[in-house]
Amino acid sequence: MTVRVRFAPSPTGFVHIGSLRTALYNYLFAKKHNGRFVLRIEDTDRSRFVEGASENLVRILEWAGISADEGPGYNGTYGPYFQSQRTSIYKEQVEKLINAGAAYYAFDTPQEIEQMRQRQRNQGVHTPKYDYSVRDQMRNSLRLSSSEVEEEIANGTAFVIRLKIPKDRIFRFQDRIRGEVEFSSDEIDDQVLIKSDGFPTYHLANVVDDHLMEITHIIRGEEWLSSVPKHLFIYESFGWDAPEMAHLPLIFNPDGSKMSKRNIQSLDDIPAGKVDPDVESYRRKGYENSALINYIALLGWNPGKGTEQEIFMPDELVTEFSLDRVNKSRAIFDLNKLNWLNKEHLGRQPTEELVKRLEPELTQKKIDYKSDQYLYQVVDLVKSRLAFLQEFIPYSHYFFQDPEHFDEKGIRKRWKSDSAKLVLEFCQEISKLETFDVKSIEEALRRISDHHDVGAGRIIHPVRLAVTGVTVGPGLFELLQILGKETVIRRLKYAAEKLPVYKQQ
Numbered sequence: 001m002t003v004r005v006r007f008a009p010s011p012t013g014f015v016h017i018g019s020l021r022t023a024l025y026n027y028l029f030a031k032k033h034n035g036r037f038v039l040r041i042e043d044t045d046r047s048r049f050v051e052g053a054s055e056n057l058v059r060i061l062e063w064a065g066i067s068a069d070e071g072p073g074y075n076g077t078y079g080p081y082f083q084s085q086r087t088s089i090y091k092e093q094v095e096k097l098i099n100a101g102a103a104y105y106a107f108d109t110p111q112e113i114e115q116m117r118q119r120q121r122n123q124g125v126h127t128p129k130y131d132y133s134v135r136d137q138m139r140n141s142l143r144l145s146s147s148e149v150e151e152e153i154a155n156g157t158a159f160v161i162r163l164k165i166p167k168d169r170i171f172r173f174q175d176r177i178r179g180e181v182e183f184s185s186d187e188i189d190d191q192v193l194i195k196s197d198g199f200p201t202y203h204l205a206n207v208v209d210d211h212l213m214e215i216t217h218i219i220r221g222e223e224w225l226s227s228v229p230k231h232l233f234i235y236e237s238f239g240w241d242a243p244e245m246a247h248l249p250l251i252f253n254p255d256g257s258k259m260s261k262r263n264i265q266s267l268d269d270i271p272a273g274k275v276d277p278d279v280e281s282y283r284r285k286g287y288e289n290s291a292l293i294n295y296i297a298l299l300g301w302n303p304g305k306g307t308e309q310e311i312f313m314p315d316e317l318v319t320e321f322s323l324d325r326v327n328k329s330r331a332i333f334d335l336n337k338l339n340w341l342n343k344e345h346l347g348r349q350p351t352e353e354l355v356k357r358l359e360p361e362l363t364q365k366k367i368d369y370k371s372d373q374y375l376y377q378v379v380d381l382v383k384s385r386l387a388f389l390q391e392f393i394p395y396s397h398y399f400f401q402d403p404e405h406f407d408e409k410g411i412r413k414r415w416k417s418d419s420a421k422l423v424l425e426f427c428q429e430i431s432k433l434e435t436f437d438v439k440s441i442e443e444a445l446r447r448i449s450d451h452h453d454v455g456a457g458r459i460i461h462p463v464r465l466a467v468t469g470v471t472v473g474p475g476l477f478e479l480l481q482i483l484g485k486e487t488v489i490r491r492l493k494y495a496a497e498k499l500p501v502y503k504q505q
């Protein structure tokens with residue numbers, strides 16, 4: 001049996017972190033089992049249609065490295081993959097349910113339904129339902145004769161098709177994550193399958209497509225768990241086997257509330273205790289796609305006891321992932337952990353990739369990066385120190401031009417009365433060097449500090465300040481080597497002449 005899984009979003013304009021996780025787990029499960037990952041767009045709710053939403057969704061999935069094997073814009077022989085293009089299939093299929101006595105036409109107007117609910121409320125029913133207890137009092141094909149039904153349809157009376165949920169049935173199934181789950185049919189109403197606009201509801205379309213697309217495993221958020229009994233009854237009525245199911249625990253804000261887009265404009269302005277559920281915000285902010293995927297993988301899954309590993313590259317996730325290690329308990333989104341992972345991933349990216357990503361911006365900002373090789377060295381040195389790649393230019397500007405400003409606080413703290421003298425002596429010492437590399441630069445510096453019997457810091461800090469204008473950065477000797485002797489000497493001399501010595505406290 002070939003594993004076939006699907007991600008079946010209803011495009012609503014933005015991709016929720018929870019949806020990305022569902023897509024990811026399906027993708028990983030498919031890859032791990034040499035299966036197929038299907039993308040199906042569930043767009044039958046025309047009132048929620050958002051122009052461009054599915055293109056946006058595909059773009060974000062691709063950014064995250066989650067490519068479908070089948071779906072809109074991909075290959076596949078099970079299409080169309082937009083449910084809105086499959087309405088004739090649902091109509092044809094629902095006929096089978098009607099013929100099997102599992103579904104029926106209902107012509108009730110909204111007023112008639114409201115009156116029925118009111119009658120139930122008057123009898124003390126808490127949550128009124130259109131179900132076995134009332135269906136034979138309503139205007140539907142169970143009560144009307146077939147000629148009356150034909151007449152209603154011929155007259156163009158609006159109708160829906162409902163599922164005839166049996167009374168007193170227990171629907172039981174084994175969820176791959178939650179174990180045995182059961183529902184009583186008495187809790188369920190006669191679900192609409194085809195709406196009055198002719199479009200199917202989620203329930204019908206989802207079951208029909210999962211069957212016709214030969215889906216073997218359904219992996220989705222726990223919010224869909226309560227739909228399972230309806231789906232099981234639909235499968236049963238069609239005479240089809242239901243796929244295996246796995247319902248993923250929900251993801252919550254740090255304060256325990258549901259992740260919602262309300263009151264959140266950007267990642268830089270988040271109300272306390274909340275996080276942004278919109279994947280696009282993380283992409284725009286500059287998160288590494290592999291870090292976000294790593295983080296999201298851990299939201300509900302762990303690699304197992306005895307494994308401390310938290311940093312996973314995408315292909316490692318494919319080998320490690322298993323549904324058996326998905327937790328039952330809910331997950332809390334922790335931005336600090338994501339930020340930590342981002343830094344770790346950035347530091348692990350191949351330097352040549354980062355160079356490629358940086359070059360266009362450097363060119364656009366007219367920053368002279370000398371050569372690809374020079375840029376490579378700089379990126380290689382600083383990448384593990386950046387939280388985001390876009391910090392690269394502000395963090396490493398001095399590699400590309402002499403500093404124009406010198407950190408005021410740094411001068412006060414580091415530039416002492418003897419700094420100019422020590423820096424110039426260091427200058428002289430390095431000018432004699434034949435090879436200008438980390439080792440010889442460091443030795444030159446030690447010679448000066450030994451000679452004057454001062455700690456190396458008395459030279460290291462002023463040199464860094466003089467050469468970079470700032471007090472923090474990568475290893476000093478590495479950065480001097482990259483800058484090159486000539487540049488270093490020029491900058492040291494300039495600083496020795498220009499930097500003021502403030503009164504020492």
Ligand code: GLU
Nearest residue numbers: 008009010042206220224
């Ligand atoms: N269209 C549903 C959604 O928006 C699909 C749920 C499922 O996977 O069955 O998530």
